[in-house]
Amino acid sequence: MDSGDTAWMLTSCALVLLMTPGLAFFYGGMVRAKNMLAMLMKNFVAMGIVTVLWVLVGASLTFSGSTTLGDYGVLGDLDLWGLRNLGASNTLFGLTFPDNVMIMFQLTFAIITPALIAGAIAERMKFTAWAAFVALWALLVYVPVAHWVWGGGFVGEDIGALDFAGGLVVHINAGAAALALILVLGPRIGFRKEAIRPHALPFTVLGAGILWFGWFGFNGGSAFAADQAAGNAFLTTQVAAATAATAWIIAEAATTGKPSTLGFVSGAVAGLVAITPAAGFVGPLGAMAIGLVAGVVCYWALRLKFMFNFDDSLDVVAVHLVGGIIGSLLLGVLAEEAYGGVAGSVDQLGRQALSVVIAFAYSFGVTWVIARVLDLAMGIRASEVDERNGLDLALHEEQSYVLVD
Amino acid sequence: MKLVIAYINPFRLDEIRDALKATGVTGLTAMNAQGFGRQSGHTETYRGAEYEVDMVPKIRIEVLVDDSLAPAVIDTIEQTARTGSIGDGKIAVLPVEDVVRIRTGERGRDAL
Numbered sequence: 001m002d003s004g005d006t007a008w009m010l011t012s013c014a015l016v017l018l019m020t021p022g023l024a025f026f027y028g029g030m031v032r033a034k035n036m037l038a039m040l041m042k043n044f045v046a047m048g049i050v051t052v053l054w055v056l057v058g059a060s061l062t063f064s065g066s067t068t069l070g071d072y073g074v075l076g077d078l079d080l081w082g083l084r085n086l087g088a089s090n091t092l093f094g095l096t097f098p099d100n101v102m103i104m105f106q107l108t109f110a111i112i113t114p115a116l117i118a119g120a121i122a123e124r125m126k127f128t129a130w131a132a133f134v135a136l137w138a139l140l141v142y143v144p145v146a147h148w149v150w151g152g153g154f155v156g157e158d159i160g161a162l163d164f165a166g167g168l169v170v171h172i173n174a175g176a177a178a179l180a181l182i183l184v185l186g187p188r189i190g191f192r193k194e195a196i197r198p199h200a201l202p203f204t205v206l207g208a209g210i211l212w213f214g215w216f217g218f219n220g221g222s223a224f225a226a227d228q229a230a231g232n233a234f235l236t237t238q239v240a241a242a243t244a245a246t247a248w249i250i251a252e253a254a255t256t257g258k259p260s261t262l263g264f265v266s267g268a269v270a271g272l273v274a275i276t277p278a279a280g281f282v283g284p285l286g287a288m289a290i291g292l293v294a295g296v297v298c299y300w301a302l303r304l305k306f307m308f309n310f311d312d313s314l315d316v317v318a319v320h321l322v323g324g325i326i327g328s329l330l331l332g333v334l335a336e337e338a339y340g341g342v343a344g345s346v347d348q349l350g351r352q353a354l355s356v357v358i359a360f361a362y363s364f365g366v367t368w369v370i371a372r373v374l375d376l377a378m379g380i381r382a383s384e385v386d387e388r389n390g391l392d393l394a395l396h397e398e399q400s401y402v403l404v405d
Numbered sequence: 406m407k408l409v410i411a412y413i414n415p416f417r418l419d420e421i422r423d424a425l426k427a428t429g430v431t432g433l434t435a436m437n438a439q440g441f442g443r444q445s446g447h448t449e450t451y452r453g454a455e456y457e458v459d460m461v462p463k464i465r466i467e468v469l470v471d472d473s474l475a476p477a478v479i480d481t482i483e484q485t486a487r488t489g490s491i492g493d494g495k496i497a498v499l500p501v502e503d504v505v506r507i508r509t510g511e512r513g514r515d516a517l
Contacts, residue, residue: 195456195457195458197458198451255453258450262452302452315452
């Protein structure tokens with residue numbers, strides 16, 4: 001084992017974990033003041049629920065062994081339940097740092113992925129239903145997809161899809177789930193009729209800054225070593241985020257007239273999403289191309305929710321689903337052997353496209369079923385009165401901003 | 406006694422306060438307000454979605470003055486707040502029945 005690699009991976013764990021609070025404030029600034037705490041809580045609660053489930057069974061079902069369906073690995077086993085047999089070694093993953101660090105690193109991914117979905121259901125979903133959703137989704141959707149791609153399952157092993165840090169596992173997975181969940185949940189009262197404006201964009205800008213910072217652990221840590229590959233992931237991450245942010249405000253200025261603060265940080269996040277699957281496989285110019293496409297196409301994709309009339313409140317589909325698809329596909333052609341040992345090709349593009357379809361279809365379908373079952377069992381939507389009064393008071397008996405002490 | 410209420414452009418507050426002090430006003434209250442009048446609202450754009458916002462940010466000033474000082478206060482606010490553009494605001498003057506200085510219990514003009 002290598003103490004340098006271990007130190008870097010421990011650091012990456014903390015960096016990625018910080019992304020969830022960052023995401024909470026990124027989202028929180030975009031909702032109305034009466035729903036701020038409810039938005040923060042829908043993100044933060046994932047840190048609680050997913051950690052417990054991950055230790056009990058999630059990590060085991062993702063990374064311990066592989067149960068096969070025919071010849072294809074579909075799910076891990078329960079040999080590692082409770083992390084009892086984790087020990088102090090590195091035999092499970094065979095990396096140059098202890099297995100417990102890898103389990104912790106992967107946990108931070110399992111936390112932020114359901115938290116990403118929260119942006120779509122903002123300002124109207126019941127907290128209890130959300131908590132139940134996070135638990136079911138983490139086990140029934142995140143864990144299998146992570147196993148397929150990273151845990152020895154068929155998408156990584158048999159299809160040969162590349163996913164450096166979570167284009168499929170995190171962003172397409174969360175984006176497809178967001179779409180399915182809001183189709184069951186329905187739009188906010190006043191969607192397309194009233195001006196539903198962000199209440200505190202400085203929080204969103206700060207949250208985006210925290211996300212950008214944490215993403216160096218997300219992508220840099222996914223090299224699983226403190227080496228040249230991690231350095232390349234750092235560089236490509238920065239290049240894609242910067243290019244996409246700049247491209248987004250240029251597109252915005254060309255269409256609505258003004259480059260906006262929200263546009264710049266949205267573009268940065270879109271670029272970070274798109275480079276995630278590719279960060280270790282492309283070089284700086286490949287990252288720039290991915291960032292450019294992500295900035296322009298994700299900006300364009302904002303209109304999908306108005307074209308098809310679904311209230312994706314904080315644009316999880318436009319940023320994470322579309323951004324994740326862009327990165328996963330472009331990686332197939334822009335990968336260079338010098339960086340990650342794989343050259344882009346039509347074959348690889350085909351493998352990427354197939355895995356995108358599989359991740360989207362599975363996540364969308366299972367999420368829709370989970371949402372319908374929860375809706376029948378407990379109701380997933382806050383009452384009309386609670387929605388109008390604001391979820392902070394209705395769901396949590398708290399207020400974000402107390403004007404008179 | 407009069408209560409002079411003025412709805413003004415926020416950026417005029419400092420000059421109005423200074424000008425009122427010069428006329429002998431010893432206190433005022435200012436608060437953030439939103440409203441609409443002849444001034445049209447504005448467009449806000451968030452992630453490509455445009456919203457027409459018709460409530461414009463304003464400041465509401467309240468000044469309690471003796472009858473003798475009221476005309477000078479009204480003139481001062483009028484002249485200092487005016488830019489000549491739509492949205493300069495309005496002044497309203499109300500008669501005041503009584504004023505109490507809470508600390509001392511003084512009433513009427515003594516409490517101003």
